[in-house]
Amino acid sequence: MTFLFDIGRVLLDFEYERSLEKLLPVDCEDRRGRLERLLERKDDFEAGKIPEDEFIDWSLERLESEATPDEFRSVWRSIFVPNAPMWQVVERLAEEGHRLILFSNINSIHWPWITEAFPRFSRFHGAVLSFEVGAIKADPVIYQHAIEAHGLVPEQTRYIDDLPANIAAGRKAGLRSWQYDLKDHAAFEQWLEAELAEG
Known part of the structure; x- marks a missing residue:
């Protein structure tokens, strides 16, 4: 997955x-x-x-x-603080053999510095980065780029983002999407378990 x-x-x-x-x-x-x-x-x-x-x-x-x-x-x-519960999820998914791809609006000052500051980013198998693509979410261009660059099957790809506009664009692109709330990680865990069970 x-x-x-x-x-x-x-x-x-x-x-x-x-x-x-x-x-x-x-x-x-x-x-x-x-x-x-x-x-x-x-x-x-x-x-x-x-x-x-x-x-x-x-x-x-x-x-x-x-x-x-x-x-x-x-x-x-110096703006970043790791979200510990989500990193536990990342470790689990990586151990289970799922393919993990970063999909981010980010700039050249933050990337690749964050991969050095937070070594667990090595758990990811690839990245789609706005400053490299030349478009930011929720522009459909960056979603299409992600699909083509990584050979994604949208209806089999799970997408997690915090912004409503980005999630709406993800769903329009056919991705199985979840709007994440830092204050309600438990809701995400429930969604994840259902998705994993479905396969």
Whole structure:
């Protein structure tokens, strides 16, 4: 059985704002507004439409930050916390011989760094990454790419993501999809058991 796993708020929880605040000047006014403006271009960055160096320079300018590009990279990466219950599921599925594929909106600062910071990503057999494909979920393009690149049979592929729009696109592509809620992992476990039983 093949499983497509989103990363953010499924395998890793994250919090951009709290981490990025470290880059703001101490006397900065409208802290929230600056951070929100910074995240306006995150989707374009994750779609590979903005080169990494250009995004970093633009971000530091928008924040009026004196941080270096390397300091920005470090802060940008320090947003993640592993979701322990889901990693237990990953270990189980890998041990049982299922094919596991990452399917994520992600950028070149976070990838491949997260695979070094969290070695258990080695349990996955492949990855479909937005910045490499040139499209982000819920664009149908990235779903079709995943299907073709990994030879997926959609109706036999289980897809886990936290965002309603992404799940809707997954179902439209024929994937057997589950909208994951970090606060209700038990509901996911019930769905998983039913899917595994069905085969």
